[in-house]
Amino acid sequence: MSLKKLTKDVKTIAIVCNQWGDTGKGKFSDYFASEWADVIARGTGGNNAGHTVVVNGKERIFHLLPAGIVYDGAGKINILGNGMVIDLEALVKEIAQLKGDNMTCDNLMISEDAHVIMPYHVKRDLNVNASLKSGGIGSTGRGIGPTYADKIARRGIMIKDLFSEDVLFKKMKKAIDFYQDAPVSISDVIEELKPLAKQIKPHVRDTIKEMHGFLKQGKKVLLEGAQGLLLSIEYGTYPYVTSSDCSINGTAAGVGISAGAVDLTLGVVKFPYMTRVGGGPFPTELGGPDSERYCSEGLAHNLEFELKEYEIPYEEHNGKLVYDHHDKRIFELINCNLSFYKGIGVRLAGYEYGATTGRPRRTGWTDLVALKYAVNINGPNLILTKPDVFTGAREFKLGIEYEGLEEFTRDSQKLYKTKVNYKKFEGFDQNIAGIQQYYKLPDSLRDAIAYMEEFTGGNVRLISTGPEAKNTIVK
Numbered sequence: 214m215s216l217k218k219l220t221k222d223v224k225t226i227a228i229v230c231n232q233w234g235d236t237g238k239g240k241f242s243d244y245f246a247s248e249w250a251d252v253i254a255r256g257t258g259g260n261n262a263g264h265t266v267v268v269n270g271k272e273r274i275f276h277l278l279p280a281g282i283v284y285d286g287a288g289k290i291n292i293l294g295n296g297m298v299i300d301l302e303a304l305v306k307e308i309a310q311l312k313g314d315n316m317t318c319d320n321l322m323i324s325e326d327a328h329v330i331m332p333y334h335v336k337r338d339l340n341v342n343a344s345l346k347s348g349g350i351g352s353t354g355r356g357i358g359p360t361y362a363d364k365i366a367r368r369g370i371m372i373k374d375l376f377s378e379d380v381l382f383k384k385m386k387k388a389i390d391f392y393q394d395a396p397v398s399i400s401d402v403i404e405e406l407k408p409l410a411k412q413i414k415p416h417v418r419d420t421i422k423e424m425h426g427f428l429k430q431g432k433k434v435l436l437e438g439a440q441g442l443l444l445s446i447e448y449g450t451y452p453y454v455t456s457s458d459c460s461i462n463g464t465a466a467g468v469g470i471s472a473g474a475v476d477l478t479l480g481v482v483k484f485p486y487m488t489r490v491g492g493g494p495f496p497t498e499l500g501g502p503d504s505e506r507y508c509s510e511g512l513a514h515n516l517e518f519e520l521k522e523y524e525i526p527y528e529e530h531n532g533k534l535v536y537d538h539h540d541k542r543i544f545e546l547i548n549c550n551l552s553f554y555k556g557i558g559v560r561l562a563g564y565e566y567g568a569t570t571g572r573p574r575r576t577g578w579t580d581l582v583a584l585k586y587a588v589n590i591n592g593p594n595l596i597l598t599k600p601d602v603f604t605g606a607r608e609f610k611l612g613i614e615y616e617g618l619e620e621f622t623r624d625s626q627k628l629y630k631t632k633v634n635y636k637k638f639e640g641f642d643q644n645i646a647g648i649q650q651y652y653k654l655p656d657s658l659r660d661a662i663a664y665m666e667e668f669t670g671g672n673v674r675l676i677s678t679g680p681e682a683k684n685t686i687v688k
């Protein structure tokens with residue numbers, strides 16, 4: 214099928230993740246922004262997200278700005294929606310980086326209703342949620358949870374509050390009673406925020422009204438999801454979740470429209486392996502509790518550590534560690550019989566290190582039981598990413614049954630205890646990086662895709678075979 218056929222009569226597309234985040238939403242936001250959209254909007258989360266795009270060979274990681282900002286110069290409109298939580302310093306830094314690369318943000322709109330991540334939110338998050346060792350859930354430490362908590366408790370600071378010192382003072386006074394553990398001087402915070410607020414002011418709008426106008430004008434609107442369905446506060450593995458609803462429902466609400474107004478929701482799925490960062494159950498994890506413990510050490514087991522530990526040759530280019538992702542030592546790990554080491558091999562082959570925190574991502578086989586659940590919420594249309602990582606693996610598996618459970622459950626304790634049964638597929642040696650035709654994929658991979666569609670009720674629409682937009686198969 215062609216992209217034209219897929220998007221026929223489609224005015225609104227959403228890219229959401231059907232797993233625990235980091236599935237390649239950024240890549241597909243870029244794909245649809247470059248090929249299709251007029252307006253690109255994010256509706257949930259904040260700078261806990263790390264969305265990677267590779268345009269003309271250059272990698273960029275966005276935390277707050279939608280990936281479509283790359284096409285600002287071509288007149289595309291990018292929106293930070295009402296459902297987001299915004300760290301002003303992080304936003305101003307991201308804008309400055311773009312401008313430093315001679316790119317523009319002229320058509321950027323920031324919702325006046327979005328909530329502001331305040332310094333006391335970050336402190337609270339770092340103190341209470343970030344460390345797995347001290348009983349936290351392994352948050353990104355960006356202040357996300359406390360900011361959303363204040364929003365729900367009706368003591369949050371909104372973007373529109375930033376422009377009246379009087380309002381800001383009164384609202385902060387009310388809020389900081391809840392932050393006795395992180396004493397702040399209101400006037401110091403106001404002074405800190407003032408220059409940042411001034412910089413973003415030209416972009417602040419009633420984006421809900423703008424969005425309704427765009428839909429009326431027939432503009433093509435792309436929603437860029439953040440995080441993933443299994444991290445959703447509503448549908449995820451609570452309490453090991455983020456604090457927004459990152460399903461299609463929350464994503465649409467976060468830009469001021471209803472999920473029913475979205476013509477095509479595409480749920481992104483890593484295949485045949487998946488990842489999770491931070492704490493919480495992961496039934497198909499390679500290495501199980503050993504891997505969770507090892508990854509909970511965070512940066513102590515970062516990319517550099519693993520490259521050295523497993524003697525993978527690498528070089529440093531502009532602060533980035535560059536290595537052959539298909540190095541034979543990596544595939545010795547993937548093809549060994551010990552699942553903990555297999556998991557490390559998959560992490561190295563897939564370059565699975567947090568785009569936001571640099572933490573090692575836990576790795577495991579794609580879980581079809583969880584995916585079937587996600588399809589029930591985000592709908593049947595799927596994008597598969599990263600199968601090219603597996604070239605050279607002797608075999609791969611898909612999780613198909615939780616012993617003792619009939620279907621997926623959000624109950625973390627049950628998920629921790631369940632044993633997963635798998636369906637095994639033969640591996641392949643063919644290099645599929647960059648392939649654009651479905652029939653060119655190896656038989657065993659196509660068999661696995663057909664099996665997955667049958668099992669979950671999903672329909673694969675696009676398959677990614679590399680980090681750049683052009684590395685895409687429209688099925």
Ligand code: GDP
Nearest residue numbers: 235236237238239263264265599677678679680
């Ligand atoms: P996001 O948070 O969903 O946008 O995903 P991340 O950017 O955190 O992580 C996805 C990573 O996979 C990024 O490094 C992408 O450049 C990369 N990526 C995306 N799709 C593919 C693919 O099909 N193959 C390969 N090898 N890498 C991909």
Ligand code: IMO
Nearest residue numbers: 234235261262263351352353439440455490491
């Ligand atoms: P993108 O958009 C993967 C995880 C954190 C932690 C939990 C709560 O790049 O896919 P938070 O800081 O949100 O309170 O942390 O959620 N998490 C993500 N994991 N990708 C993300 O975003 C994530 N955003 C949050 O690791 O387990």
Ligand code: MG
Nearest residue numbers: 235263264568
């Ligand atoms: Mg990410």
